[in-house]
Amino acid sequence: MVVERGLVVEREAQLIRVFVPKRERYFRGIPRGKLLKKTKIFAGDRVEGSIVEGELFAIERVEDRKNLLIRPPIANVDRVICVMTIRKPDFDNFLLDSLLVVYDHVRCEPVVLFNKVDLLEEEEREELERWTRIYSDAGYEVVHVSARTGRGLERVVDLVKGEICILAGPSGVGKSSILKRLTGEELRTGEVSEKTERGRHTTTGVRLIPFGEGSFIGDTPGFSRVEVLQFVRKKDVRKYFREFLRYECRYPDCTHTKEPGCAVKEALREGEVSCERYKSYLKMIKEYLEELKEICD
Ligand SMILES: Nc1nc2c(ncn2[C@@H]2O[C@H](COP(=O)(O)OP(=O)(O)O)[C@@H](O)[C@H]2O)c(=O)[nH]1
Ligand SMILES: [Mg+2]
Ligand SMILES: [Zn+2]
Numbered sequence: 001m002v003v004e005r006g007l008v009v010e011r012e013a014q015l016i017r018v019f020v021p022k023r024e025r026y027f028r029g030i031p032r033g034k035l036l037k038k039t040k041i042f043a044g045d046r047v048e049g050s051i052v053e054g055e056l057f058a059i060e061r062v063e064d065r066k067n068l069l070i071r072p073p074i075a076n077v078d079r080v081i082c083v084m085t086i087r088k089p090d091f092d093n094f095l096l097d098s099l100l101v102v103y104d105h106v107r108c109e110p111v112v113l114f115n116k117v118d119l120l121e122e123e124e125r126e127e128l129e130r131w132t133r134i135y136s137d138a139g140y141e142v143v144h145v146s147a148r149t150g151r152g153l154e155r156v157v158d159l160v161k162g163e164i165c166i167l168a169g170p171s172g173v174g175k176s177s178i179l180k181r182l183t184g185e186e187l188r189t190g191e192v193s194e195k196t197e198r199g200r201h202t203t204t205g206v207r208l209i210p211f212g213e214g215s216f217i218g219d220t221p222g223f224s225r226v227e228v229l230q231f232v233r234k235k236d237v238r239k240y241f242r243e244f245l246r247y248e249c250r251y252p253d254c255t256h257t258k259e260p261g262c263a264v265k266e267a268l269r270e271g272e273v274s275c276e277r278y279k280s281y282l283k284m285i286k287e288y289l290e291e292l293k294e295i296c297d
Helices: 033-038 093-105 122-138 153-159 175-183 234-240 242-246 263-270 275-284 292-296
Strands: 004-012 015-020 025-031 046-052 056-062 079-085 109-115 141-144 164-168 206-211 215-218
Touching (some): 004 025, 079 093, 109 153, 109 175, 122 275, 153 175, 164 175, 175 206, 234 275, 263 292
Parallel strands (some): 079 164, 109 141
Antiparallel strands (some): 004 046, 004 206, 046 056, 206 215
């Protein structure tokens, strides 16, 4: 029998929908065999099996997952599109830095997306450029977009080709508008914030919507608020400030705070590491550094 490969694009109660790229169509998925009675299946799972009676995808095996996000429950998420704005609402760099740490920890590569660029006045444009430099120097992909005019979205489509993505970011930044532009569909569910983390959609299934060439986007956004230390151990936070990884400190387990011979702090003094990013780091690990005043004013 021919082994077919598919992607679970929807999981809602007993319903499983599987997309089979080779056949360019969807099938109803039915788990097979004893093992699968115990294996949970999630949207984003890559599965192997066979097609029965031309209509059903009999799932024989679930491939190992790269990751599994819990809320929303999606497996194998390659990308998180962190949607931010300079205005409406005002940019919250600490929130962005927190999202970058948490998603890096689960091996989701972030894109920093600034939306609503159509709204910006001269001065605000400068602010956008300043933050763009900070994040691209740190090693992130940054895109400027207007969901209203559609500007910049082709760059996003290009970046995430063939990947499974989700949107994250605070309320009102334009996540629903971006999803609508990318897929033509409405975002079904509300944000998952830290406070309402049970979410408004625990009973709703998760769907992946196709767009671009072989790309899928979750119709549930990721976190809009996040307490990093709930997800990442304090001593590991430094690993997810990717620009810090370029420097070698005297002590390999340097926390880049009070140790002598800290190359990250040296880079901060030289202006190679951004003060804003470093301040976020300290805030995340709940540290205070007296000398920061004199380095960063
Ligand atoms: N001017 C402008 N407004 C936008 C843009 N994207 C979204 N909006 C508006 O911002 C508001 C919030 O957008 P929405 O997509 O609901 O944000 P969400 O809460 O992140 O899902 C709506 O009134 C949108 O029409 C944009 O690129 N430019
Ligand atoms: Mg929305
Ligand atoms: Zn150090």
